[in-house]
Amino acid sequence: MATVPQQENHSYLGAPYGLAAWLLTKDHKRIAILYLISITIFFAVGGMFAAGIRLELTTPQGDLWSPDMYNKLFTLHGVVMIFFFLIPSIPAVLGNFMLPIMIGAKDLAFPRINLLSWYIYVVGAIITLAAVFAGGLDTGWTFYTPYSSISSETAVTTAALGVFVTGFSSILTGLNFIVTVHRMRAPGMTWFRLPLFVWAQYATSLVMILGTPVIAITVLLVAAERALHLGIFDPKLGGDPVLFQHLFWFYSHPAVYIMILPGMGVMSELVAAVSRKQVFGYGFVAFSSLAIAILGFLVWGHHLFVSSQSIYAGLVFSIITMLVAVPSAVKTFNWAATMYKGSVTWESPTYWVLGFMGLFTIGGLTGLFLATMGLDIHLTDTYFVVAHFHYIMVGGAIMAYMGGLHFYWPKMTGKMFSEAGAKASAILVFVGFNFTFFPQFLLGYLGMPRRYHAYPAEPIWQVLNVLSSAGASILALGYLLPAFYFTYSLFKGKAAPANPWGATGLEWQVPSPPPTFNFDEDPVVNEPAYHYKPRHEVHVNG
Amino acid sequence: MAMEMDILYLFITAVSAFFVVLVAALTLIFAIKYRRRHPDEVGADIHGSLVLELTWTFIPFVLSMVMFVWGADLFYRLARPPADSMDMFVVGKQWMWKVQHPAGVREINQMHVPIGRNVRIFLGSEDVLHDYSIPAFRVKMDAVPGKITTMWFKATQAGTYHIFCAEYCGTKHSGMIGEVIAMEPQDYEAWLAGGRSTGTAVENGERLFSTLSCNTCHKPDSTGRGPSLHGVFGSTVQLADGRKVVADENYLRESIMNSQAKVVQGFQPIMPAFQGMVSEENLMQLIAYIKTLKPAAPADAVKK
Numbered sequence A: 001m002a003t004v005p006q007q008e009n010h011s012y013l014g015a016p017y018g019l020a021a022w023l024l025t026k027d028h029k030r031i032a033i034l035y036l037i038s039i040t041i042f043f044a045v046g047g048m049f050a051a052g053i054r055l056e057l058t059t060p061q062g063d064l065w066s067p068d069m070y071n072k073l074f075t076l077h078g079v080v081m082i083f084f085f086l087i088p089s090i091p092a093v094l095g096n097f098m099l100p101i102m103i104g105a106k107d108l109a110f111p112r113i114n115l116l117s118w119y120i121y122v123v124g125a126i127i128t129l130a131a132v133f134a135g136g137l138d139t140g141w142t143f144y145t146p147y148s149s150i151s152s153e154t155a156v157t158t159a160a161l162g163v164f165v166t167g168f169s170s171i172l173t174g175l176n177f178i179v180t181v182h183r184m185r186a187p188g189m190t191w192f193r194l195p196l197f198v199w200a201q202y203a204t205s206l207v208m209i210l211g212t213p214v215i216a217i218t219v220l221l222v223a224a225e226r227a228l229h230l231g232i233f234d235p236k237l238g239g240d241p242v243l244f245q246h247l248f249w250f251y252s253h254p255a256v257y258i259m260i261l262p263g264m265g266v267m268s269e270l271v272a273a274v275s276r277k278q279v280f281g282y283g284f285v286a287f288s289s290l291a292i293a294i295l296g297f298l299v300w301g302h303h304l305f306v307s308s309q310s311i312y313a314g315l316v317f318s319i320i321t322m323l324v325a326v327p328s329a330v331k332t333f334n335w336a337a338t339m340y341k342g343s344v345t346w347e348s349p350t351y352w353v354l355g356f357m358g359l360f361t362i363g364g365l366t367g368l369f370l371a372t373m374g375l376d377i378h379l380t381d382t383y384f385v386v387a388h389f390h391y392i393m394v395g396g397a398i399m400a401y402m403g404g405l406h407f408y409w410p411k412m413t414g415k416m417f418s419e420a421g422a423k424a425s426a427i428l429v430f431v432g433f434n435f436t437f438f439p440q441f442l443l444g445y446l447g448m449p450r451r452y453h454a455y456p457a458e459p460i461w462q463v464l465n466v467l468s469s470a471g472a473s474i475l476a477l478g479y480l481l482p483a484f485y486f487t488y489s490l491f492k493g494k495a496a497p498a499n500p501w502g503a504t505g506l507e508w509q510v511p512s513p514p515p516t517f518n519f520d521e522d523p524v525v526n527e528p529a530y531h532y533k534p535r536h537e538v539h540v541n542g
Numbered sequence B: 001m002a003m004e005m006d007i008l009y010l011f012i013t014a015v016s017a018f019f020v021v022l023v024a025a026l027t028l029i030f031a032i033k034y035r036r037r038h039p040d041e042v043g044a045d046i047h048g049s050l051v052l053e054l055t056w057t058f059i060p061f062v063l064s065m066v067m068f069v070w071g072a073d074l075f076y077r078l079a080r081p082p083a084d085s086m087d088m089f090v091v092g093k094q095w096m097w098k099v100q101h102p103a104g105v106r107e108i109n110q111m112h113v114p115i116g117r118n119v120r121i122f123l124g125s126e127d128v129l130h131d132y133s134i135p136a137f138r139v140k141m142d143a144v145p146g147k148i149t150t151m152w153f154k155a156t157q158a159g160t161y162h163i164f165c166a167e168y169c170g171t172k173h174s175g176m177i178g179e180v181i182a183m184e185p186q187d188y189e190a191w192l193a194g195g196r197s198t199g200t201a202v203e204n205g206e207r208l209f210s211t212l213s214c215n216t217c218h219k220p221d222s223t224g225r226g227p228s229l230h231g232v233f234g235s236t237v238q239l240a241d242g243r244k245v246v247a248d249e250n251y252l253r254e255s256i257m258n259s260q261a262k263v264v265q266g267f268q269p270i271m272p273a274f275q276g277m278v279s280e281e282n283l284m285q286l287i288a289y290i291k292t293l294k295p296a297a298p299a300d301a302v303k304k
Helices: A019-023 A028-056 A067-102 A111-133 A147-151 A156-183 A196-228 A241-275 A282-298 A311-339 A348-371 A373-379 A383-413 A419-446 A459-492 B002-033 B050-078 B185-194 B201-211 B249-257 B280-292 B298-303
Strands: B086-093 B096-100 B106-108 B110-114 B118-125 B130-134 B139-143 B149-154 B159-165 B178-183 B236-238 B244-246
Touching: A019 A028, A028 A067, A028 A111, A028 A383, A028 A459, A067 A111, A067 A156, A067 A196, A067 A241, A067 A383, A111 A156, A147 A196, A156 A196, A196 A241, A196 A282, A241 A282, A241 A311, A241 A348, A241 A383, A282 A311, A311 A348, A311 A373, A311 B002, A311 B050, A348 A373, A348 A383, A348 A419, A348 B002, A348 B050, A373 A419, A373 B002, A373 B050, A373 B139, A383 A419, A383 A459, A419 A459, B002 B050, B086 B110, B086 B130, B086 B139, B086 B280, B096 B110, B096 B280, B106 B110, B110 B185, B118 B130, B118 B139, B118 B280, B139 B149, B178 B185, B201 B280, B249 B280
Parallel strands: B086 B118, B110 B178
Antiparallel strands: B086 B096, B096 B106, B118 B149, B130 B139, B130 B159, B159 B178, B236 B244
16 A cells, blocks of 8 residues: 555635636646636537537428538537537546545646646637637638638638637646646556556557647648648648648547547556456556547548548558457456456446447447548448547547546545436436437438538438437436536535545545645555555455 | 449458457456455456467458458449440539430439449539549549549449548538439430430530540641650650650640649640649540540650
């Protein structure tokens, strides 16, 4: 057992109070709360855009919104959800809060830069919101040229600037995490004693600092072509539109791993804790994160199979994409094996774990359809793709984020939430999600293209779309519910003990909520992660 | 091809279904069977198993490689139109599809084709990215401005099938739709005869070749200021900067629109660029015509 000396509780939530004390804080935990509030707002905004999309698609005719309005809705849904919710979600909230505590540090390596990254995020978000009000954005979140650079009449330049600025927030967070993991580990916290969440955050950080500069440059080039008519992507000016796709996906495919890798990290923590058992194959799970991070940089061309990219380039991208399936499968089987002969609780975090396992598995396997070149011809740019990436990003990343948020909520706030509410939320999300997105696989195979404001009035197409929209309303309920019981818990919730789930790890040995500097005396670690020791031999499963 | 694609789809669906059921069953069974029965209980002290790790590394690897090879083979064949295809010319622009038949008949947002024939489509775009998608035939290809792309299919059953623009292109993206009307060959001939032809693509190309004054420099016998274009298509061209390129459709396209990009060795870069002066349809006609120019005499080959 790691030794953390007894300490008196002077919670980080305590004095100093006041807006200034929060907005100028250098405490990683308070910054995590600032992020939590901001991304929750953007999650709600992005969700409303999604509601607009689903309402329109209940009928084949484009009768609710104008075509331009619909195009803006799906564009802003993507931009907000990806850049302002998913990418920061687990790293900036759960990572910011838990990572230093998990490795026995008092804070991140650069507390001021950590605060700066939140401000950069806010400035980027404000610029992007300004674009929404200054004409909106209708390029799709992919900003494909030459539509974005010569044809769109919306506020592309402003939105591009917003994305550009926000990128620096990711880069600084990634940098901070990498230095922290290298330099700030407590005595005895060796690399192979790190919680797997830390490994996943480390791998994610590498992707953030290597990939994000490329998207920043790319959107800047779009803005330059738009404003200055530099010939970069528009063939009429001597540019190449496919070049944009290469640059864009060089970041944006790895960005998928920025979104899902932290989720995998959360899953490793949750599976171990709800099973009270060592993560099965720790080394394989840790290295599969790095393998995914590295391979993730070499697969961008699988978005370009029908873009006129060379066949031979396509072959290379296809085979490397297939290889990503291997570490993903390794993780999934290791999580399942972790539960074998565990002591599995049926408290609320388990519900999110089970939901993640189902949805992520479907999301990952449907990626194989798209990596298979011949089949991708038929499926790409259809609702099959939409369904696939929602299974990964919503079914995987958000499910893990919600699971993590429930799991760490008592630690972050010092309050217990309603177990019944949390279970109901997990079930509603799981059911609503499948109703929303499973029909979209079928629509995709039938040929329904993405980003369609209106679609042919074939009965089966409408049936599937109505199912999807109905499911989305259940999904929305599932996401709304936590807003109530979490808020309620802040005021009326039972005080959380230091270790409500009976889990291992330094984070469960400090009080809930933790004191400002996490540890009054430097902790010393002398055992591996997830070292569950029986208190009474008779109660060991197996 | 559509049938082959469906078989591959079913194969991957079967593999996926197996693994989804396996993972769901394992997690649920473990979660129930090993449910916590006492608040102090912990799990067994198991760290891992190399044999199991290797098993679930190896099996997904092999399965994914099977999918890769299968899909790559299908893609490779779909990317290479058979030599006996009939050529159609399709140009996308915001927000319509313009189709020209080999016999010269044109139509908009409709494409009549005979069944049982391989149809090769030369695809272009006047403005932004589009994508010519015919789900019933399981084919789809981006129309990329500044490029000519190709796709092919063979309709096997008479009927009407959706055409969608599958690459987002702005306001009326979802209105950029049409239909393929697949007909018995004799019905197709009858339909063609009833249409108004403004000349075949090659005839139109030949006319453009003279109205744009291409023929004043590109003479058949290499005595002009530009290289002879007889036999150029498919040949290897020696460029002034030392590179060698194969003269395919996109080389011809680039040499017309942006003539300074690849100058043939032994010639001055004096040709004007026709960017903005030739529409995509005219460009396809010009190229169709240039492709018909056969080497006039063996001596010409020297200048290539």
